[in-house]
Amino acid sequence: MAYRPSQKFRKTLLGSGAVLVLAALNAPAAVSFAEAKYHAYKIAQPGYKRAFGSWAPVDVPAPYSVNAIHAALLHTGKVLLIAGSGNSQKNFDAGTFQTVLWDPVKNTFKNIPTPEDFFCAGHTQLPDGRLLVAGGTARYEVLNGEVKKAGGGMRVKNESPDKAVTLKKGTVFRSPSGVEYVSKVDVTVPRAKREFEISYFKSGQMKPWRTKVTAAEARVFVEARKEGPEALTTEAAQYEIVGLKGEEADNVYGLAQKLTTEKQDFQGIRSAYEFDPKAEKYIPVAPMKDARWYPTLVTLADGKVLAVSGLNDVGDVVPGDNEIYDPATRTWSKGPFRYFPTYPSLFLVQGGKLLYSGSNAGYGPAEKGREPGLWDLRKNSFTKLGGLTDPDQLETSASLMLPPVQHQKVMVLGGGGVGESSKSTARTAIVDLSAENPVFTDGPALPQGTRYLSSVLLPDDTVFTTGGSEDYRGRSGSDILKAQFYDPRTNAFVEAAEPTVGRNYHSEALLLPDGRVATFGSDPLFDDKDNTRLGTFEQRIEVFTPPYLHRAGADRPVLGEGSAELDQNGRATFKTKDAGRIAKARLMRPSAVTHTTDVEQRSVALGLTKSTDGMTVTVDVPQDRTLVPPGWYMLFVTDTNGIPSEAHWIRVE
Known part of the structure; x- marks a missing residue:
């Protein structure tokens, strides 16, 4: 008679198999978890941090x-x-x-x-x-395909030599065909430049002979009031500024080369x-x-x-x-x-x-x-x-x-x-x-x-x-x-x-x-x-x-009392109990960084003199302002093991 396992044995076997299958399926996650735990342990060790x-x-x-x-x-x-x-x-x-x-x-x-x-x-x-x-x-x-209204740069001209003109955001520019465009920011156009050409009369008196006026110009971005192809243009044209009257309307106007729905x-x-x-x-x-x-x-x-x-x-x-x-x-x-x-x-x-x-x-x-x-x-x-x-x-x-x-x-x-x-x-x-x-x-x-x-x-x-x-x-x-x-x-x-x-x-x-x-x-x-x-x-x-x-732990070199400004010779002296171990001094210009671009930071090597009693150090800053532009700097001193002090702020004029 063939052997048949009991129901209890079959359940146990199935359960063990399921565990083995689950373990196999979860092995990568388990290994990843173990690696992460080990990594966290490793980087927390003092020896790792020191290195x-x-x-x-x-x-x-x-x-x-x-x-x-x-x-x-x-x-x-x-x-x-x-x-x-x-x-x-x-x-x-x-x-x-x-x-x-x-x-x-x-x-x-x-x-x-x-x-x-x-x-x-x-x-x-x-x-x-x-x-x-x-x-x-x-x-x-605004990306290509998302621009709904035609827009672009409008050059605003002012031919009046008597006054500048400010056009507020929302000023309307009207094309020769009647299409209207609206400015998106305020714009101020300077007054035109007036030049005199002079001539001497027989009497020897100098008098104006002719006046030359050169129009002033500013730019502003404009956008069509309405969507639609009628607002698109690639031809240069002069634009009337709605609301200006009389002489001002003659003197101030817009010029645009193209107004499109291309990416802005x-x-x-x-x-x-x-x-x-x-x-x-x-x-x-x-x-x-x-x-x-x-x-x-x-x-x-x-x-x-x-x-x-x-x-x-x-x-x-x-x-x-x-x-x-x-x-x-x-x-x-x-x-x-x-x-x-x-x-x-x-x-x-x-x-x-x-x-x-x-x-x-x-x-x-x-x-x-x-x-x-x-x-x-x-x-x-x-x-x-x-x-x-x-x-x-x-x-x-x-x-x-x-x-x-x-x-x-x-x-x-x-x-x-x-x-x-x-x-x-x-x-x-x-x-x-x-x-x-x-x-x-x-x-x-x-x-x-x-x-x-x-x-x-x-x-x-x-x-x-x-x-x-x-x-x-x-x-x-x-x-x-x-x-x-x-x-x-x-x-x-x-x-x-x-x-x-x-x-x-x-x-x-x-x-x-x-x-x-x-x-x-x-x-x-x-x-x-x-x-x-x-x-x-x-x-x-x-x-x-x-x-x-x-x-370093708590054992960093310390700069004590000292000036926040340089003397006339470009020097500053500081009290310190660590003069004997101080090896060098650096001025570090503070950063102003964006988009990982930082053109401000620089490190300047300083002359370093220690007092005979070993209780003060004097730093000597280069006089060349192309090396040390004027401003506030962090002064660090470092010891023979490369361990820096905390910074002392000092101003270079």
């Missing part, structure tokens, strides 16, 4: 969560996080603009009233410690403000002549600021009309003419020239203004610098002046193709401007092709790099959760602890006065690898503690 550093999230209360488009360290030690409308059409339409002030020591937050949309403005540090913010958003882009790009504003770190508020100053969205602002040796590039008030790249801001008068004047794509990385170098690394953050044709070079502002001449590998992949690359600034070396890291290209490069390159014929040479490669890489100078003369993505805006789940240190002395990368938050477009990183690095923002196109869920702006803040702080 690679560590990351920690910042607790941000909900009312202060912000789409950090811009980040700037103020000389109060607080960090200004500017969103404006935060890349949200809804916020823009509602006029909801945000700025948050973060105190990293107390971990407190404060909402700052934000008067205009500073989304994608430019900003830079001023000599007195204020932050200049210029430009921003007048209009969000973002448009900039002219507004400029200074943020006062002590009063903690924005103060309006004179507006720029040109509207700018995505401009670069760079501080010059005399403390003035050059504003370069950006999209103007009709959505075109500013064709090369650059402007200079004078903090003493709070007014703008004409700067040297030169074209750059938007957010170009420009660095003040020894002698007063600007180095354009080729790094930029977007708009502009692929074949124009993208080659790196040295720009002599006085002569307005540009000398191109060759030798760069992957020169077609400089958009969204990182650039910085390697420490210390006296070595005059600039590094370019990563980058990608123009526009929404999926190209990215692992290339790094370095140019030594002290060479007789400077050219770029390849540096060590990044672990993989990387766009939007954040790169931060540290007080131990290394560079910390983190984040980025391999594809455009993190597309296809391509955020890179890696970090590394670059050491200029060895010309090599060393692994650092991995961040837990991905950072791509609209992300920032900056050095804090305590020697840590704070990271903000990220604006992915999609939230999943399959690109099916629209992206969510990353509002978490994560802070990296470098290995030198884990090695």
Whole structure:
């Protein structure tokens, strides 16, 4: 008789089989869970932190969560996080603009009233410690296929030499065929220029002979009142301004070349403000002549600021009309003419020239203004610098002046193709401007092709790099959760602890006065690898503690009492019990960073003298303001083990 298992045995066998099947099915998840647990254990170990550093999230209360488009360290030690409308059409339409002030020591937050949309403005540090913010958003882009009403740039002419004319938002321009278009912002047209040609009469008396009037001009974006093909035009025409009468109607009119339903790009504003770190508020100053969205602002040796590039008030790249801001008068004047794509990385170098690394953050044709070079502002001449590998992949690359600034070396890291290209490069390159014929040479490669890489100078003369993505805006789940240190002395990368938050477009990183690095923002196109869920702006803040702080524990060199300003010889003296162990001193300029572009940060090597009793140190700051532009700096001293002090703020005039 054949053996037959009992019912109880069959149930037991089936149950065991089910467990085995479930275990097999869940094996990958179990392994992944175990790996995650082990990884969390590993990175929490003191030895790991001493070797690679560590990351920690910042607790941000909900009312202060912000789409950090811009980040700037103020000389109060607080960090200004500017969103404006935060890349949200809804916020823009509602006029909801945000700025948050973060105190990293107390971990407190404060909402700052934000008067205009500073989304994608430019900003830079001023000599007195204020932050200049210029430009921003007048209009969000409308993509091809979504433009319902014809629109475009209208040139407004004023032939009256007697007065300027201001046309308010909503002014109606009427074509010869009767089609009406409405202006989207206020526009002021200066009065016309009157010139006299003179002649001498026989009496010898000088009298006017003939008057020449040259019409003044301003631009404004207009949109058709109604949808429909009758509003489309590609022919130049003169437009009547509805509501003007008599002589004013004759003198003031519009001219347009084409009004279409093609894609309409973002448009900039002219507004400029200074943020006062002590009063903690924005103060309006004179507006720029040109509207700018995505401009670069760079501080010059005399403390003035050059504003370069950006999209103007009709959505075109500013064709090369650059402007200079004078903090003493709070007014703008004409700067040297030169074209750059938007957010170009420009660095003040020894002698007063600007180095354009080729790094930029977007708009502009692929074949124009993208080659790196040295720009002599006085002569307005540009000398191109060759030798760069992957020169077609400089958009969204990182650039910085390697420490210390006296070595005059600039590094370019990563980058990608123009526009929404999926190209990215692992290339790094370095140019030594002290060479007789400077050219770029390849540096060590990044672990993989990387766009939007954040790169931060540290007080131990290394560079910390983190984040980025391999594809455009993190597309296809391509955020890179890696970090590394670059050491200029060895010309090599060393692994650092991995961040837990991905950072791509609209992300920032900056050095804090305590020697840590704070990271903000990220604006992915999609939230999943399959690109099916629209992206969510990353509002978490994560802070990296470098290995030198884990090695130090509580035993960091300490700078005691000392001056916040330099004496007439450029020196400052500080009390310290650690004079014997202090090896070097660095001035670190505070960051003003957006779109991973930071042309402010620089590290300056200082002379260092110790008193005979070993109780004070004196630092000696270079007098060359092309090396040390005027402003507030963090003074760090480091010991023989590369462990830095906390920063002491000092002002260079």
